[in-house]
Amino acid sequence: MSKAIQAIRGMNDCLPGETNKWQMVEDVLRRVAGNYGYAEIRMPVLESTNLFKRGIGEVTDIVEKEMYTFEDRNGDSLTLRPEGTASCVRAGNQHGLLYNQEQRLWYMGPMFRHERPQKGRYRQFHQFGIETYGIASADIDAEVIMLSARLWRELGINEFVTLELNSLGSNQARADYRDALVEFLTKHEELLDDDSKRRMHSNPLRVLDSKNKDVQALLVDAPKFSDSLDEESKQHFANLCQRLDAAGIKYQINERLVRGLDYYNRTVFEWVTDSLGAQGTVCAGGRYDGLVAQLGGKGTPAVGFALGIERLVLMLTELEKLENIRATTDVYMVMVGEGVDFTGLALAEQWRDQVPNIRIQGHCGGGKFNKQMKRADKSGAAIAIILGESEIASEQATVKYLRENKEQQTVAFSDIAQLLEQLIEG
Numbered sequence: 001m002s003k004a005i006q007a008i009r010g011m012n013d014c015l016p017g018e019t020n021k022w023q024m025v026e027d028v029l030r031r032v033a034g035n036y037g038y039a040e041i042r043m044p045v046l047e048s049t050n051l052f053k054r055g056i057g058e059v060t061d062i063v064e065k066e067m068y069t070f071e072d073r074n075g076d077s078l079t080l081r082p083e084g085t086a087s088c089v090r091a092g093n094q095h096g097l098l099y100n101q102e103q104r105l106w107y108m109g110p111m112f113r114h115e116r117p118q119k120g121r122y123r124q125f126h127q128f129g130i131e132t133y134g135i136a137s138a139d140i141d142a143e144v145i146m147l148s149a150r151l152w153r154e155l156g157i158n159e160f161v162t163l164e165l166n167s168l169g170s171n172q173a174r175a176d177y178r179d180a181l182v183e184f185l186t187k188h189e190e191l192l193d194d195d196s197k198r199r200m201h202s203n204p205l206r207v208l209d210s211k212n213k214d215v216q217a218l219l220v221d222a223p224k225f226s227d228s229l230d231e232e233s234k235q236h237f238a239n240l241c242q243r244l245d246a247a248g249i250k251y252q253i254n255e256r257l258v259r260g261l262d263y264y265n266r267t268v269f270e271w272v273t274d275s276l277g278a279q280g281t282v283c284a285g286g287r288y289d290g291l292v293a294q295l296g297g298k299g300t301p302a303v304g305f306a307l308g309i310e311r312l313v314l315m316l317t318e319l320e321k322l323e324n325i326r327a328t329t330d331v332y333m334v335m336v337g338e339g340v341d342f343t344g345l346a347l348a349e350q351w352r353d354q355v356p357n358i359r360i361q362g363h364c365g366g367g368k369f370n371k372q373m374k375r376a377d378k379s380g381a382a383i384a385i386i387l388g389e390s391e392i393a394s395e396q397a398t399v400k401y402l403r404e405n406k407e408q409q410t411v412a413f414s415d416i417a418q419l420l421e422q423l424i425e426g
């Protein structure tokens with residue numbers, strides 16, 4: 001036998017037994033986006049490398065060290081998308097969706113980053129994202145955050161996440177703050193690690209993001225973002241906070257929150273949890289009013305977020321919120337005896353017509369009753385519908401309950417559809 005080929009490190013298969021959990025989560029994400037009137041957009045997973053260099057910023061973790069970039073056969077530099085926002089803006093510009101218009105969009109799909117794989121951090125992972133365009137006022141920031149908060153409620157984890165919020169202000173305010181921060185960091189340069197020293201020159205705000213404890217300790221005395229905020233951004237932030245207060249959404253203002261991507265201004269936020277260990281951010285986003293123009297469109301205000309579906313599924317699993325998900329199969333049809341499957345398969349077709357949401361798995365391949373019942377049990381089905389020659393003759397099936405302690409029943413074929421309706425409603 002030749003050696004079996006393995007998947008690429010950090011890129012996971014999602015196996016049966018997992019996929020039904022994912023589908024449940026994805027259904028909630030889709031439905032909640034729909035609850036707010038958002039439309040889906042789908043973008044390709046490959047884009048020109050320049051899109052991300054220009055969009056995300058050259059001096060960011062993603063562009064400096066995480067992208068899967070290669071030359072295709074034409075010698076063009078392509079990159080597997082590390083995130084969705086730049087692609088979404090590219091698509092919006094290309095198809096004229098953003099020009100003097102408002103858009104409320106969502107997307108979902110795989111993203112790729114060459115990071116060190118560990119729990120909650122993979123090289124292919126999946127994001128669900130929201131992007132809105134054309135609205136500058138803080139009501140839309142509030143709406144986007146409310147939408148995210150609804151997701152946690154719908155998934156039953158709202159008690160386990162907290163919202164951190166900050167404002168990065170206008171470009172001018174950010175530049176002023178950057179100067180103040182660089183002045184501070186320069187005074188204490190000997191206390192910085194190499195990464196922070198490098199960032200101090202290339203992208204000083206990112207020093208605030210440092211995971212190094214000594215650097216964090218030093219930053220306690222660093223100048224505060226709020227001191228540099230411009231009046232308009234202060235007002236915008238206050239407007240947002242008031243709306244969140246009115247909606248009963250709790251938040252913590254975290255002045256160190258800067259986000260790892262260059263394109264944000266004003267609102268930034270993260271939903272964090274301590275149910276996940278080190279990878280504690282489930283969802284992150286903010287306002288990025290400059291990006292549309294930076295990628296060649298007309299200046300358009302924008303705000304959005306992305307959440308990591310793996311981290312969400314991990315969290316839901318750890319909190320045991322995915323225990324009672326409907327199995328892949330509701331009904332297993334056991335068919336024993338010569339020619340019984342002819343009638344059985346036809347009946348199953350009828351029942352699928354009558355009860356469109358039912359999931360019936362018919363036994364194939366014949367075999368004895370006991371073997372078929374074992375399959376029925378393994379399928380996860382709630383009931384087995386048992387057909388033999390006598391059942392076919394009397395037009396009645398035997399219904400056996402596989403998960404509850406309930407007497408088996410004899411049910412006329414014509415009453416089965418009703419029973420199936422009750423089964424999936426129950």
Ligand code: ATP
Nearest residue numbers: 115120121122125260281282283284306307308311
């Ligand atoms: P982190 O600080 O954890 O690296 P990030 O700031 O790089 O996160 P974003 O680019 O804002 O993350 O992506 C939004 C969300 O996508 C994150 O909050 C996280 O839930 C998820 N995410 C990001 N990178 C990964 C990854 N490599 N594997 C799994 N999920 C990820």
Ligand code: MG
Nearest residue numbers: 061062115260
């Ligand atoms: Mg990252």
